[in-house]
Amino acid sequence: MIVGTSDGIGLALTRRLLADGWRVVGVSRSPGRIEHAGYQHVQCDVASDGYVDRLTGICADLGVVDLCVYCAGIGEGFDPEDLTAEGRVFAVNLAGAVSTVQVVGASMVAQGVGHFVGLSSMADRLVSGASPSYSASKAGLSSYLRSLAFALRPAGVYVTNIRFGFVDTKMAKSPIKPMMISADQAAGVVLRCLKRRPIQVSYPKRMAWLVAMFGWLGTLRVLFGRVSFGRAS
Numbered sequence: 128m129i130v131g132t133s134d135g136i137g138l139a140l141t142r143r144l145l146a147d148g149w150r151v152v153g154v155s156r157s158p159g160r161i162e163h164a165g166y167q168h169v170q171c172d173v174a175s176d177g178y179v180d181r182l183t184g185i186c187a188d189l190g191v192v193d194l195c196v197y198c199a200g201i202g203e204g205f206d207p208e209d210l211t212a213e214g215r216v217f218a219v220n221l222a223g224a225v226s227t228v229q230v231v232g233a234s235m236v237a238q239g240v241g242h243f244v245g246l247s248s249m250a251d252r253l254v255s256g257a258s259p260s261y262s263a264s265k266a267g268l269s270s271y272l273r274s275l276a277f278a279l280r281p282a283g284v285y286v287t288n289i290r291f292g293f294v295d296t297k298m299a300k301s302p303i304k305p306m307m308i309s310a311d312q313a314a315g316v317v318l319r320c321l322k323r324r325p326i327q328v329s330y331p332k333r334m335a336w337l338v339a340m341f342g343w344l345g346t347l348r349v350l351f352g353r354v355s356f357g358r359a360s
């Protein structure tokens with residue numbers, strides 16, 4: 128099952144899995160873009176009220192879900208004049224993943240086997256005025272998946288958190304995109320994780336170091352912000 132399969136990394140991954148002989152069920156709001164005997168598309172919004180029931184029905188029909196990759200995600204630039212998008216980013220990037228675990232994870236636990244992969248981001252380390260909801264929702268997702276990996280392992284279920292830098296899709300809106308990889312390269316990273324099933328992968332590694340450095344700079348800015356606030360008051 129690939130959640131967020133109509134575009135970007137999810138689409139590239141679905142194509143690679145189908146070529147490797149997997150049967151794939153894809154979920155997204157848009158109609159499916161793949162015509163293949165092994166592919167079934169479900170049009171659904173992960174942030175809608177009916178999502179959990181819909182997913183429960185799909186899992187019951189499938190019987191066994193070996194792999195679920197949560198690729199659905201959105202990122203909105205911050206607009207102080209309109210904060211309505213903030214909640215939606217958390218609903219899709221974080222709550223949607225938790226709802227998916229609630230249903231698919233339960234099905235995998237009942238099977239005693241399975242692999243849940245979530246696409247997070249290196250932005251999970253950033254203090255970002257440009258997109259607070261994106262970095263915070265990804266921080267929540269990374270933290271959740273890392274802990275979930277330990278919680279579900281005794282039940283036979285593997286969990287992997289993948290942190291990408293820039294990937295060449297419509298999601299990558301920054302004017303500067305160092306070390307950007309293609310959606311197909313990103314799909315290749317996910318496929319390699321299916322063999323080793325690590326708890327976390329950050330790719331590209333050099334980008335992860337760079338972002339970690341910016342993360343520390345952001346922490347310093349927060350600390351200095353606190354100091355000057357303390358002095359002023």
Ligand SMILES: NC(=O)c1ccc[n+]([C@@H]2O[C@H](COP(=O)([O-])OP(=O)(O)OC[C@H]3O[C@@H](n4cnc5c(N)ncnc54)[C@H](OP(=O)(O)O)[C@@H]3O)[C@@H](O)[C@H]2O)c1
Pocket residue numbers: 130131132133134135136137154155156157158171172173174197198199200201219246247248249290291292293294295296297298299
């Ligand atoms: N591109 C990057 O630079 C980058 C870097 C790090 C991490 N990531 C993460 O990788 C994941 C995939 O990103 P991408 O670059 O492939 O983005 P993308 O090209 O924009 O694709 C996002 C996918 O999520 C689906 N989606 C969005 N909202 C949804 C909703 N409410 N319900 C169901 N499906 C929904 C979209 O389909 P519909 O619009 O049809 O619903 C689409 O298939 C995201 O979680 C993103 O945060 C991306």
